[in-house]
Amino acid sequence: MSGISQDTxxxxxxxxxxxQDDRLWLAALTHGSYEADRNYxxxxxxxxxxxxxSIAEWLYAENNAPEGKLSQRLNALVSGATCARVARSIGLPDHIxxxxxxxxxxxxxxxNILGDVMEALLGAHFLDHGFEPTRDLVRRLWADVFAGDxxxxxxxKSALQEWAAGNRRKPPEYELVARDGPDHAxxxxxxxxxxxxxxxxxTASNKQEAEKLAAEAFMEQFG
Structure with a gap:
Protein backbone atom coordinates (compact mmCIF):
# COMPACT_ATOMS: atom_id res chain seq x y z
CA MET A 1 0.00 0.00 0.00
CA SER A 2 1.50 3.33 -1.04
CA GLY A 3 1.59 6.42 1.17
CA ILE A 4 -0.98 9.19 1.46
CA SER A 5 -0.76 11.53 -1.51
CA GLN A 6 0.15 15.14 -0.84
CA ASP A 7 -3.21 16.23 -2.20
CA THR A 8 -5.05 14.03 0.30
CA GLN A 20 -0.18 9.93 12.80
CA ASP A 21 -0.57 6.44 11.37
CA ASP A 22 -0.84 6.73 7.59
CA ARG A 23 -1.93 3.10 7.27
CA LEU A 24 -5.21 3.81 9.05
CA TRP A 25 -6.12 6.66 6.75
CA LEU A 26 -5.14 4.81 3.60
CA ALA A 27 -7.33 1.89 4.63
CA ALA A 28 -10.22 4.25 5.45
CA LEU A 29 -10.06 5.74 1.95
CA THR A 30 -9.63 2.43 0.11
CA HIS A 31 -12.50 0.54 -1.52
CA GLY A 32 -12.32 -3.24 -1.86
CA SER A 33 -12.11 -2.90 -5.64
CA TYR A 34 -8.75 -1.14 -5.21
CA GLU A 35 -7.24 -3.39 -2.56
CA ALA A 36 -9.13 -6.41 -1.28
CA ASP A 37 -7.00 -7.20 1.77
CA ARG A 38 -6.92 -3.76 3.38
CA ASN A 39 -9.92 -1.49 2.87
CA TYR A 40 -12.39 0.59 4.85
CA SER A 54 -20.74 11.39 19.50
CA ILE A 55 -24.15 12.40 18.16
CA ALA A 56 -26.03 10.85 21.09
CA GLU A 57 -23.89 12.79 23.59
CA TRP A 58 -24.41 15.99 21.59
CA LEU A 59 -28.18 15.54 21.45
CA TYR A 60 -28.36 14.79 25.16
CA ALA A 61 -26.38 17.92 26.00
CA GLU A 62 -28.28 20.25 23.67
CA ASN A 63 -31.84 18.97 23.83
CA ASN A 64 -34.37 18.30 26.58
CA ALA A 65 -36.61 16.24 24.31
CA PRO A 66 -37.89 12.83 25.46
CA GLU A 67 -36.12 9.61 24.50
CA GLY A 68 -38.34 8.94 21.49
CA LYS A 69 -37.60 12.32 19.92
CA LEU A 70 -33.88 11.97 20.66
CA SER A 71 -33.82 8.56 19.00
CA GLN A 72 -35.66 9.92 15.98
CA ARG A 73 -33.08 12.69 15.50
CA LEU A 74 -30.16 10.35 16.21
CA ASN A 75 -31.28 7.90 13.55
CA ALA A 76 -31.58 10.70 11.00
CA LEU A 77 -28.22 12.28 11.86
CA VAL A 78 -26.23 9.03 11.66
CA SER A 79 -28.01 7.55 8.63
CA GLY A 80 -26.06 6.53 5.55
CA ALA A 81 -27.71 9.32 3.56
CA THR A 82 -26.59 11.94 6.08
CA CYS A 83 -23.05 10.53 6.19
CA ALA A 84 -22.95 10.72 2.39
CA ARG A 85 -24.23 14.30 2.52
CA VAL A 86 -21.46 15.29 4.92
CA ALA A 87 -18.91 13.41 2.80
CA ARG A 88 -19.86 15.43 -0.27
CA SER A 89 -19.82 18.70 1.66
CA ILE A 90 -16.16 18.19 2.63
CA GLY A 91 -14.99 16.98 -0.77
CA LEU A 92 -14.44 13.35 0.24
CA PRO A 93 -15.34 11.75 -3.14
CA ASP A 94 -12.13 13.03 -4.78
CA HIS A 95 -9.96 11.14 -2.28
CA ILE A 96 -11.50 7.64 -2.34
CA ASN A 112 -23.59 3.69 0.19
CA ILE A 113 -19.86 4.03 -0.44
CA LEU A 114 -19.61 7.67 0.60
CA GLY A 115 -21.46 6.95 3.84
CA ASP A 116 -19.27 3.95 4.60
CA VAL A 117 -16.03 5.82 3.89
CA MET A 118 -17.16 8.76 6.02
CA GLU A 119 -17.67 6.39 8.95
CA ALA A 120 -14.32 4.70 8.23
CA LEU A 121 -12.55 8.06 8.45
CA LEU A 122 -14.08 8.59 11.88
CA GLY A 123 -12.89 5.13 12.88
CA ALA A 124 -9.38 5.98 11.71
CA HIS A 125 -9.47 9.28 13.59
CA PHE A 126 -10.61 7.53 16.76
CA LEU A 127 -7.73 5.03 16.62
CA ASP A 128 -5.23 7.75 15.71
CA HIS A 129 -6.33 10.50 18.12
CA GLY A 130 -8.83 9.13 20.65
CA PHE A 131 -12.50 9.77 21.35
CA GLU A 132 -12.62 13.42 22.42
CA PRO A 133 -10.81 14.82 19.35
CA THR A 134 -13.00 12.60 17.15
CA ARG A 135 -16.14 13.82 18.88
CA ASP A 136 -14.97 17.39 18.25
CA LEU A 137 -14.39 16.55 14.58
CA VAL A 138 -17.93 15.13 14.32
CA ARG A 139 -19.32 18.32 15.81
CA ARG A 140 -17.47 20.42 13.24
CA LEU A 141 -18.42 18.29 10.23
CA TRP A 142 -22.04 17.72 11.31
CA ALA A 143 -22.65 21.30 12.48
CA ASP A 144 -24.86 22.31 9.54
CA VAL A 145 -27.06 19.21 9.53
CA PHE A 146 -27.30 19.26 13.33
CA ALA A 147 -28.46 22.89 13.24
CA GLY A 148 -31.21 22.06 10.75
CA ASP A 149 -34.46 20.18 11.30
CA LYS A 157 -42.88 5.32 6.88
CA SER A 158 -44.22 6.01 10.38
CA ALA A 159 -46.37 8.85 9.04
CA LEU A 160 -47.82 6.56 6.37
CA GLN A 161 -48.46 3.79 8.91
CA GLU A 162 -50.38 6.21 11.13
CA TRP A 163 -52.28 7.65 8.15
CA ALA A 164 -53.43 4.18 7.12
CA ALA A 165 -54.55 3.33 10.65
CA GLY A 166 -56.31 6.67 11.05
CA ASN A 167 -58.20 6.10 7.80
CA ARG A 168 -59.13 2.53 8.71
CA ARG A 169 -57.00 1.06 5.97
CA LYS A 170 -54.81 -2.01 6.02
CA PRO A 171 -51.13 -1.37 6.82
CA PRO A 172 -48.95 -0.32 3.88
CA GLU A 173 -47.04 -3.08 2.09
CA TYR A 174 -43.54 -2.55 0.65
CA GLU A 175 -42.28 -4.55 -2.31
CA LEU A 176 -38.84 -4.51 -3.92
CA VAL A 177 -39.69 -4.36 -7.62
CA ALA A 178 -36.21 -3.86 -9.12
CA ARG A 179 -32.54 -3.94 -8.24
CA ASP A 180 -30.16 -2.61 -10.88
CA GLY A 181 -26.44 -1.97 -11.21
CA PRO A 182 -23.35 -3.57 -9.65
CA ASP A 183 -23.15 -4.24 -5.91
CA HIS A 184 -21.11 -1.12 -5.14
CA ALA A 185 -23.48 1.16 -7.10
CA THR A 203 -35.65 4.50 -6.39
CA ALA A 204 -32.57 5.02 -4.23
CA SER A 205 -29.11 3.62 -3.57
CA ASN A 206 -30.37 1.39 -0.73
CA LYS A 207 -33.63 -0.35 0.07
CA GLN A 208 -34.34 1.61 3.24
CA GLU A 209 -34.01 4.97 1.50
CA ALA A 210 -36.18 3.75 -1.39
CA GLU A 211 -38.89 2.71 1.08
CA LYS A 212 -38.73 6.11 2.76
CA LEU A 213 -38.99 7.95 -0.55
CA ALA A 214 -41.85 5.72 -1.68
CA ALA A 215 -43.74 6.50 1.53
CA GLU A 216 -43.16 10.22 0.95
CA ALA A 217 -44.42 9.90 -2.63
CA PHE A 218 -47.50 8.02 -1.45
CA MET A 219 -48.37 10.68 1.15
CA GLU A 220 -47.91 13.45 -1.41
CA GLN A 221 -50.31 11.71 -3.76
CA PHE A 222 -52.92 10.27 -1.40
CA GLY A 223 -52.33 11.74 2.06
Whole structure:
Protein backbone atom coordinates (compact mmCIF):
# COMPACT_ATOMS: atom_id res chain seq x y z
CA MET A 1 0.00 0.00 0.00
CA SER A 2 1.50 3.33 -1.04
CA GLY A 3 1.59 6.42 1.17
CA ILE A 4 -0.98 9.19 1.46
CA SER A 5 -0.76 11.53 -1.51
CA GLN A 6 0.15 15.14 -0.84
CA ASP A 7 -3.21 16.23 -2.20
CA THR A 8 -5.05 14.03 0.30
CA UNK A 9 -2.73 15.10 3.11
CA UNK A 10 -3.49 18.76 2.33
CA UNK A 11 -7.21 18.01 2.24
CA UNK A 12 -7.08 16.32 5.64
CA UNK A 13 -5.14 19.29 7.02
CA UNK A 14 -7.94 21.59 5.86
CA UNK A 15 -10.29 19.48 7.98
CA UNK A 16 -7.97 19.91 10.94
CA UNK A 17 -6.67 16.35 10.72
CA UNK A 18 -2.97 15.47 10.94
CA UNK A 19 -2.51 11.70 10.40
CA GLN A 20 -0.18 9.93 12.80
CA ASP A 21 -0.57 6.44 11.37
CA ASP A 22 -0.84 6.73 7.59
CA ARG A 23 -1.93 3.10 7.27
CA LEU A 24 -5.21 3.81 9.05
CA TRP A 25 -6.12 6.66 6.75
CA LEU A 26 -5.14 4.81 3.60
CA ALA A 27 -7.33 1.89 4.63
CA ALA A 28 -10.22 4.25 5.45
CA LEU A 29 -10.06 5.74 1.95
CA THR A 30 -9.63 2.43 0.11
CA HIS A 31 -12.50 0.54 -1.52
CA GLY A 32 -12.32 -3.24 -1.86
CA SER A 33 -12.11 -2.90 -5.64
CA TYR A 34 -8.75 -1.14 -5.21
CA GLU A 35 -7.24 -3.39 -2.56
CA ALA A 36 -9.13 -6.41 -1.28
CA ASP A 37 -7.00 -7.20 1.77
CA ARG A 38 -6.92 -3.76 3.38
CA ASN A 39 -9.92 -1.49 2.87
CA TYR A 40 -12.39 0.59 4.85
CA UNK A 41 -14.80 -2.12 6.00
CA UNK A 42 -13.42 -2.78 9.51
CA UNK A 43 -12.88 0.92 10.17
CA UNK A 44 -16.43 1.63 9.00
CA UNK A 45 -17.72 -0.77 11.68
CA UNK A 46 -15.80 1.13 14.35
CA UNK A 47 -16.58 4.59 13.01
CA UNK A 48 -20.30 3.87 12.97
CA UNK A 49 -20.22 3.32 16.74
CA UNK A 50 -18.03 6.36 17.37
CA UNK A 51 -20.38 8.54 15.32
CA UNK A 52 -23.43 7.20 17.15
CA UNK A 53 -21.96 7.94 20.57
CA SER A 54 -20.74 11.39 19.50
CA ILE A 55 -24.15 12.40 18.16
CA ALA A 56 -26.03 10.85 21.09
CA GLU A 57 -23.89 12.79 23.59
CA TRP A 58 -24.41 15.99 21.59
CA LEU A 59 -28.18 15.54 21.45
CA TYR A 60 -28.36 14.79 25.16
CA ALA A 61 -26.38 17.92 26.00
CA GLU A 62 -28.28 20.25 23.67
CA ASN A 63 -31.84 18.97 23.83
CA ASN A 64 -34.37 18.30 26.58
CA ALA A 65 -36.61 16.24 24.31
CA PRO A 66 -37.89 12.83 25.46
CA GLU A 67 -36.12 9.61 24.50
CA GLY A 68 -38.34 8.94 21.49
CA LYS A 69 -37.60 12.32 19.92
CA LEU A 70 -33.88 11.97 20.66
CA SER A 71 -33.82 8.56 19.00
CA GLN A 72 -35.66 9.92 15.98
CA ARG A 73 -33.08 12.69 15.50
CA LEU A 74 -30.16 10.35 16.21
CA ASN A 75 -31.28 7.90 13.55
CA ALA A 76 -31.58 10.70 11.00
CA LEU A 77 -28.22 12.28 11.86
CA VAL A 78 -26.23 9.03 11.66
CA SER A 79 -28.01 7.55 8.63
CA GLY A 80 -26.06 6.53 5.55
CA ALA A 81 -27.71 9.32 3.56
CA THR A 82 -26.59 11.94 6.08
CA CYS A 83 -23.05 10.53 6.19
CA ALA A 84 -22.95 10.72 2.39
CA ARG A 85 -24.23 14.30 2.52
CA VAL A 86 -21.46 15.29 4.92
CA ALA A 87 -18.91 13.41 2.80
CA ARG A 88 -19.86 15.43 -0.27
CA SER A 89 -19.82 18.70 1.66
CA ILE A 90 -16.16 18.19 2.63
CA GLY A 91 -14.99 16.98 -0.77
CA LEU A 92 -14.44 13.35 0.24
CA PRO A 93 -15.34 11.75 -3.14
CA ASP A 94 -12.13 13.03 -4.78
CA HIS A 95 -9.96 11.14 -2.28
CA ILE A 96 -11.50 7.64 -2.34
CA UNK A 97 -9.20 4.97 -3.82
CA UNK A 98 -11.28 2.92 -6.27
CA UNK A 99 -10.57 0.19 -8.79
CA UNK A 100 -11.01 0.99 -12.47
CA UNK A 101 -14.34 -0.80 -12.88
CA UNK A 102 -15.77 0.76 -9.73
CA UNK A 103 -14.80 4.23 -10.97
CA UNK A 104 -16.43 3.58 -14.33
CA UNK A 105 -19.58 2.32 -12.61
CA UNK A 106 -19.96 5.60 -10.69
CA UNK A 107 -18.96 4.31 -7.26
CA UNK A 108 -17.50 7.71 -6.36
CA UNK A 109 -21.04 9.12 -6.23
CA UNK A 110 -22.67 6.17 -4.45
CA UNK A 111 -24.40 7.12 -1.19
CA ASN A 112 -23.59 3.69 0.19
CA ILE A 113 -19.86 4.03 -0.44
CA LEU A 114 -19.61 7.67 0.60
CA GLY A 115 -21.46 6.95 3.84
CA ASP A 116 -19.27 3.95 4.60
CA VAL A 117 -16.03 5.82 3.89
CA MET A 118 -17.16 8.76 6.02
CA GLU A 119 -17.67 6.39 8.95
CA ALA A 120 -14.32 4.70 8.23
CA LEU A 121 -12.55 8.06 8.45
CA LEU A 122 -14.08 8.59 11.88
CA GLY A 123 -12.89 5.13 12.88
CA ALA A 124 -9.38 5.98 11.71
CA HIS A 125 -9.47 9.28 13.59
CA PHE A 126 -10.61 7.53 16.76
CA LEU A 127 -7.73 5.03 16.62
CA ASP A 128 -5.23 7.75 15.71
CA HIS A 129 -6.33 10.50 18.12
CA GLY A 130 -8.83 9.13 20.65
CA PHE A 131 -12.50 9.77 21.35
CA GLU A 132 -12.62 13.42 22.42
CA PRO A 133 -10.81 14.82 19.35
CA THR A 134 -13.00 12.60 17.15
CA ARG A 135 -16.14 13.82 18.88
CA ASP A 136 -14.97 17.39 18.25
CA LEU A 137 -14.39 16.55 14.58
CA VAL A 138 -17.93 15.13 14.32
CA ARG A 139 -19.32 18.32 15.81
CA ARG A 140 -17.47 20.42 13.24
CA LEU A 141 -18.42 18.29 10.23
CA TRP A 142 -22.04 17.72 11.31
CA ALA A 143 -22.65 21.30 12.48
CA ASP A 144 -24.86 22.31 9.54
CA VAL A 145 -27.06 19.21 9.53
CA PHE A 146 -27.30 19.26 13.33
CA ALA A 147 -28.46 22.89 13.24
CA GLY A 148 -31.21 22.06 10.75
CA ASP A 149 -34.46 20.18 11.30
CA UNK A 150 -33.20 16.77 10.19
CA UNK A 151 -35.08 14.14 12.14
CA UNK A 152 -37.52 16.61 13.65
CA UNK A 153 -40.37 15.43 11.46
CA UNK A 154 -41.84 11.97 11.79
CA UNK A 155 -40.23 9.38 9.53
CA UNK A 156 -42.28 9.04 6.30
CA LYS A 157 -42.88 5.32 6.88
CA SER A 158 -44.22 6.01 10.38
CA ALA A 159 -46.37 8.85 9.04
CA LEU A 160 -47.82 6.56 6.37
CA GLN A 161 -48.46 3.79 8.91
CA GLU A 162 -50.38 6.21 11.13
CA TRP A 163 -52.28 7.65 8.15
CA ALA A 164 -53.43 4.18 7.12
CA ALA A 165 -54.55 3.33 10.65
CA GLY A 166 -56.31 6.67 11.05
CA ASN A 167 -58.20 6.10 7.80
CA ARG A 168 -59.13 2.53 8.71
CA ARG A 169 -57.00 1.06 5.97
CA LYS A 170 -54.81 -2.01 6.02
CA PRO A 171 -51.13 -1.37 6.82
CA PRO A 172 -48.95 -0.32 3.88
CA GLU A 173 -47.04 -3.08 2.09
CA TYR A 174 -43.54 -2.55 0.65
CA GLU A 175 -42.28 -4.55 -2.31
CA LEU A 176 -38.84 -4.51 -3.92
CA VAL A 177 -39.69 -4.36 -7.62
CA ALA A 178 -36.21 -3.86 -9.12
CA ARG A 179 -32.54 -3.94 -8.24
CA ASP A 180 -30.16 -2.61 -10.88
CA GLY A 181 -26.44 -1.97 -11.21
CA PRO A 182 -23.35 -3.57 -9.65
CA ASP A 183 -23.15 -4.24 -5.91
CA HIS A 184 -21.11 -1.12 -5.14
CA ALA A 185 -23.48 1.16 -7.10
CA UNK A 186 -26.80 -0.65 -6.83
CA UNK A 187 -30.16 1.07 -7.35
CA UNK A 188 -33.27 -0.22 -5.58
CA UNK A 189 -36.86 0.48 -6.67
CA UNK A 190 -39.56 -0.08 -4.06
CA UNK A 191 -43.34 0.07 -4.40
CA UNK A 192 -45.56 0.83 -1.42
CA UNK A 193 -49.25 -0.03 -1.62
CA UNK A 194 -52.30 0.49 0.57
CA UNK A 195 -55.21 -1.75 -0.34
CA UNK A 196 -58.08 0.07 -2.07
CA UNK A 197 -56.13 3.35 -2.08
CA UNK A 198 -53.19 3.10 -4.48
CA UNK A 199 -49.43 2.75 -4.71
CA UNK A 200 -46.26 4.77 -5.28
CA UNK A 201 -42.70 3.89 -6.28
CA UNK A 202 -39.27 5.36 -5.61
CA THR A 203 -35.65 4.50 -6.39
CA ALA A 204 -32.57 5.02 -4.23
CA SER A 205 -29.11 3.62 -3.57
CA ASN A 206 -30.37 1.39 -0.73
CA LYS A 207 -33.63 -0.35 0.07
CA GLN A 208 -34.34 1.61 3.24
CA GLU A 209 -34.01 4.97 1.50
CA ALA A 210 -36.18 3.75 -1.39
CA GLU A 211 -38.89 2.71 1.08
CA LYS A 212 -38.73 6.11 2.76
CA LEU A 213 -38.99 7.95 -0.55
CA ALA A 214 -41.85 5.72 -1.68
CA ALA A 215 -43.74 6.50 1.53
CA GLU A 216 -43.16 10.22 0.95
CA ALA A 217 -44.42 9.90 -2.63
CA PHE A 218 -47.50 8.02 -1.45
CA MET A 219 -48.37 10.68 1.15
CA GLU A 220 -47.91 13.45 -1.41
CA GLN A 221 -50.31 11.71 -3.76
CA PHE A 222 -52.92 10.27 -1.40
CA GLY A 223 -52.33 11.74 2.06
Missing amino acids: RDWLAQLGVIP ERLEFLGDRVLGL RLGKQAREDGARDSD LGERKHP ARFTVRVSVLNVGSAEA
